[in-house]
Amino acid sequence: MTLTAKPLALIILVFLLGGIAFSSAMGWWQTESTKIPVTFSEGEFAGQANPVDIRGSYTFGDIANSFNVTPEILAQAFGITETEPASFAIKELETIYLDSGFEIGTASVRLFVAYYTGLPFDTTGQEIYMPRSATDILLAKGNLTAEQIAYLEKYTVDIGLNTESVIVSTSVPVQTSSEISEEYIVKGKTTFGELITWGVSQAVIEALINAPLPDSATTVKDYASANGLDFETLKPALQAEVDKARP
Amino acid sequence: MVTLFGKRIRLFRPRTIWIRRIVQWFFFLLIASIAINHTLVENDMGIPLLGSASLHAVCPFGGVETLYTFATGGLLVKKIHDSSLVLAAIVLLLSILFGPVFCGWVCPLGTVQEWTGKLGRKLFKRRYNHFVPVKIDNILRYMRYGILVWVLYVTAKSGMLVFEAYDPYFALFNFWSTDVAWSALAILGITLTLSVFVERPWCKYACPYGAVLGVTNLFRVFSIKRAESTCKADGACSIMCPMNIEVDTKTVVRDHQCISCLECTSEAICPVAKTVVFTSGGVK
Numbered sequence: 001m002t003l004t005a006k007p008l009a010l011i012i013l014v015f016l017l018g019g020i021a022f023s024s025a026m027g028w029w030q031t032e033s034t035k036i037p038v039t040f041s042e043g044e045f046a047g048q049a050n051p052v053d054i055r056g057s058y059t060f061g062d063i064a065n066s067f068n069v070t071p072e073i074l075a076q077a078f079g080i081t082e083t084e085p086a087s088f089a090i091k092e093l094e095t096i097y098l099d100s101g102f103e104i105g106t107a108s109v110r111l112f113v114a115y116y117t118g119l120p121f122d123t124t125g126q127e128i129y130m131p132r133s134a135t136d137i138l139l140a141k142g143n144l145t146a147e148q149i150a151y152l153e154k155y156t157v158d159i160g161l162n163t164e165s166v167i168v169s170t171s172v173p174v175q176t177s178s179e180i181s182e183e184y185i186v187k188g189k190t191t192f193g194e195l196i197t198w199g200v201s202q203a204v205i206e207a208l209i210n211a212p213l214p215d216s217a218t219t220v221k222d223y224a225s226a227n228g229l230d231f232e233t234l235k236p237a238l239q240a241e242v243d244k245a246r247p
Numbered sequence: 248m249v250t251l252f253g254k255r256i257r258l259f260r261p262r263t264i265w266i267r268r269i270v271q272w273f274f275f276l277l278i279a280s281i282a283i284n285h286t287l288v289e290n291d292m293g294i295p296l297l298g299s300a301s302l303h304a305v306c307p308f309g310g311v312e313t314l315y316t317f318a319t320g321g322l323l324v325k326k327i328h329d330s331s332l333v334l335a336a337i338v339l340l341l342s343i344l345f346g347p348v349f350c351g352w353v354c355p356l357g358t359v360q361e362w363t364g365k366l367g368r369k370l371f372k373r374r375y376n377h378f379v380p381v382k383i384d385n386i387l388r389y390m391r392y393g394i395l396v397w398v399l400y401v402t403a404k405s406g407m408l409v410f411e412a413y414d415p416y417f418a419l420f421n422f423w424s425t426d427v428a429w430s431a432l433a434i435l436g437i438t439l440t441l442s443v444f445v446e447r448p449w450c451k452y453a454c455p456y457g458a459v460l461g462v463t464n465l466f467r468v469f470s471i472k473r474a475e476s477t478c479k480a481d482g483a484c485s486i487m488c489p490m491n492i493e494v495d496t497k498t499v500v501r502d503h504q505c506i507s508c509l510e511c512t513s514e515a516i517c518p519v520a521k522t523v524v525f526t527s528g529g530v531k
Contacts, residue, residue: 004509005509008507013273016341029330053322055325
């Protein structure tokens with residue numbers, strides 16, 4: 001069979017455009033990220049989202065949808081002071097930390113999410129830098145192995161963020177590492193997010209308030225008032241858990 | 248058609264495959280529109296009916312780059328989407344049947360090199376595309392396989408699109424963006440400059456995707472074939488070949504650099520009907 005140019009041109013167009021149309025119909029034609037990371041296919045964590053597949057186009061909210069880490073915690077870890085941290089895109093981190101001289105971006109978020117949630121993450125041969133605020137949260141959570149702590153110690157950097165470079169219209173104040181480490185005392189303005197970063201597990205908090213964990217930016221006192229709980233009774237119970245988590 | 252000395256000769260023939268130019272323009276404009284629209288969408292604008300796909304999403308080579316991570320862990324390399332795998336599969340099928348028609352008819356970087364080459368053709372006439380000594384040229388043409396191996400290795404190892412920083416195709420359609428590395432822009436500049444002297448220098452010497460598709464020339468279904476019985480041996484087909492393949496010395500073109508542009512055929516430069524043809528069968 002001999003082909004000339006015109007039929008060949010037609011074949012090329014039909015193959016390419018028809019192929020795209022066919023794959024669209026079959027649901028294979030995806031030109032954008034679904035914002036849902038792939039899951040581990042085998043082993044202890046089979047079926048759970050894999051932090052390795054977190055992409056720069058994800059927002060903190062996208063991560064919260066797939067992993068057990070709130071946008072507020074992520075914002076606190078990476079020094080982001082947006083009104084709605086859930087809409088913050090990870091790829092913006094590289095710009096924000098550009099002047100620091102260290103590459104803090106998507107890889108840092110992947111590592112943070114993995115360590116925070118206890119999911120496996122291979123750091124072999126990788127130099128992933130972490131801001132001090134993120135490392136403090138991970139250490140406070142208290143679920144890291146000695147190897148992971150050693151890795152963080154090696155790659156944690158103290159960075160004074162130029163807050164003008166961050167999109168600021170703050171409602172959730174960013175805690176500095178010194179603020180985190182100075183005191184772990186449950187007060188009226190203590191938020192549930194802080195309790196989590198201090199190492200109190202979600203399950204313990206939920207048991208004490210007898211309800212699902214509220215938004216991490218909610219203060220314990222406000223929650224108690226709104227839900228008919230006695231803050232003065234709740235406070236020592238929570239403090240005891242904080243003390244247990246941070247002996 | 249007239250018959251001279253027992254051979255059928257076409258007096259008025261097109262010297263080029265004009266429909267290939269149209270197809271090339273179509274895909275150039277399509278890809279350019281997609282790239283521009285992606286930038287517009289990122290800035291909260293955008294052209295209706297055009298999707299917001301990135302350039303990576305419509306590049307079949309992305310499907311090749313991500314094959315290792317996809318096969319070993321079900322992961323796609325960052326910035327690559329399922330669409331790249333779909334396109335890679337379609338282009339591979341096309342290539343197995345018809346050779347690297349993607350290179351000759353679709354790839355906008357090849358098209359732009361051809362446009363630049365027209366200037367070289369005007370300036371240097373017959374010397375154009377014959378500046379590189381044959382011995383050196385023959386060696387350089389295998390360089391693209393080395394580049395392919397390097398690209399696949401670093402991509403598999405890092406899980407990142409490392410080649411993006413050197414990719415003139417990405418630079419061509421994103422030169423206005425801060426996403427483009429200076430190295431990619433430099434390579435694009437060098438490629439276009441060399442195009443004035445050599446036809447499709449990137450395709451010949453450096454394109455890793457051309458290396459992948461070029462392999463299909465060895466077993467493709469439809470090939471360029473020359474009928475020795477009617478051939479005038481005037482060498483026109485070889486002179487016209489953008490990839491410098493000596494078509495007039497072969498009965499079947501199995502050269503790994505053929506891009507199936509059909510410019511050597513009797514439909515274009517060859518003056519004798521049915522002498523250089525694109526066929527799945529034999530020729531007399």
